Amino acid sequence: MSEPLLRVLAQMRSHLLDPDRLVRAVGSGRQKGRQPRWKRIELRYVDLKAGRHLQVTAYDETQAHTANHPVGEPAREAVDALLDEPFGNWHVETTTHSHQVRVTKKLEALLHSTERTAPVEVGRGHDRGKERLLAADDPVFAVLGLTDAQGRLKPSRQAKYRQVEEFLRLLDASITEALDKGHLRRPTPEDPLRVVDLGCGNAYLTFAAQRFLSDVRGLPVEVTGVDVKEQSREHNTGVARQLADQAGLAEAQFVVGSIGGVRLERDPEVVLALHACDTATDEALARAVGWGASVVLAAPCCHHDIAAQLRKAPTPAPYAALTRHGILRERFADTLTDALRASLLRLEGYRVDVVQFVESEHTPRNTLLRAVRTGGRVSGGGLRSEYDELVAAWSVRPRLAELLAAGAGPDA
The missing domain is CATH 3.40.50.150 (Vaccinia Virus protein VP39)
Known part of the structure; x- marks a missing residue:
């Protein structure tokens, strides 16, 4: 059942702005007739010397561009700007749920949410290597x-x-x-x-x-x-x-x-x-x-x-x-x-x-x-x-x- 796109994006916004529960989020694809600035974006929170930041990695055709935004107004501005981009799909993982959003040709949203069988721990390290898709202690x-x-x-x-x-x-x-x-x-x-x-x-x-x-x-x-x-x-x-x-x-x-x-x-x-x-x-x-x-x-x-x-x-x-x-x-x-x-x-x-x-x-x-x-x-x-x-x-x-x-x- 499709839902109003703005309402679903508002729900995802609350998850994206939760520095304690967000595990990882990905925006990709495009909406009908529109092209986002980036081919794909990834969001997660990292702990730096200056405190917790929202890390945004944006991919164009050739390379990745990473920026860190302090929790608070800078992170909110970054999230709002990304939600304004006409991505066709959002995948948002929290410690308790996994959310899949697909934008239809009528610019409505199809939302599928799955509850995790067990809460997951979130790694916030900034200088670690690749983020593991399945943690070693899985x-x-x-x-x-x-x-x-x-x-x-x-x-x-x-x-x-x-x-x-x-x-x-x-x-x-x-x-x-x-x-x-x-x-x-x-x-x-x-x-x-x-x-x-x-x-x-x-x-x-x-x-x-x-x-x-x-x-x-x-x-x-x-x-x-x-x-x-x-x-x-x-x-x-x-x-x-x-x-x-x-x-x-x-x-x-x-x-x-x-x-x-x-x-x-x-x-x-x-x-x-x-x-x-x-x-x-x-x-x-x-x-x-x-x-x-x-x-x-x-x-x-x-x-x-x-x-x-x-x-x-x-x-x-x-x-x-x-x-x-x-x-x-x-x-x-x-x-x-x-x-x-x-x-x-x-x-x-x-x-x-x-x-x-x-x-x-x-x-x-x-x-x-x-x-x-x-x-x-x-x-x-x-x-x-x-x-x-x-x-x-x-x-x-x-x-x-x-x-x-x-x-x-x-x-x-």
Whole structure:
């Protein structure tokens, strides 16, 4: 049910001006027919030598601009100026609630508020590093074995925690953009967002994604993990029960199946596939396309298939130096494989970014393909010609292309 925009913004103003309860707030997107000064803004309170200040970080197309406003009139002026900007979305987190505001085309407001299962502590440090999306002492990390009884990270699990944190940042940005631009539907408690993690293993990222999306972002989600091992299903189901008992997290579901063969009751809207080995990543991407998933995040691991093809095929002139040495040929194969995957996803109607992903303790691979469905399949034109010329020049047959041609695509 929509409400008057000014009334909802007035409610958010009271939260933004509460220096004790505000955890974090984000303004993004734009209202119909209007363009805000900033692409995105973030607000939180920090404690400086001069006292508590409202810290505003505003992002344009190229950089971030940070300003600190003393609590009182300066903070009120800053908040009022930001609320006057025609942002299309506001996400406001307090110690007790999470509020989502979306401005409709009629310039009314849709407000969704979720009460936290437990109050959160707020860090006000100014000189700390990145603000953590999930604090190290979050119950999910204790159950997963990353922290000790006091909520301190175990030294041997630091790399895994960094991996989780960077993954959540990429997931957060992808979900926010897809929601803001209408490429992903707004979930409701009656029809939650369907998320699947293909090849989930021990499900560290599965549970972290569920915790962040549901309890921090306040989005109703339904999470399913898929792995070929029955042992993984049994282990992860037990962890899900623990998290339900200790942290109030809804139980994620886990099923046994291969990436290419698993069958789900309903097609997922968000597909995760992190460190699936070699062509397993291609299978995950093909399944995501077949399901018509709105958001796809895939971190490839091991690019043996194209590397093997390059060893057998003649190198086109004048690029012999790229494949003459084994180590350079392998690195080039990695780059070529992911470039071809990105091109194929674009041909399927996705906007694709290839970004750096933090190294995990298991693999040095640190590339992530982030795709958001924005349109229909591309059948011709420059993008198709570019792809065709690339595979012809290097005499390779991408596994993803074979899978899509075999019927994994949405038109099959």
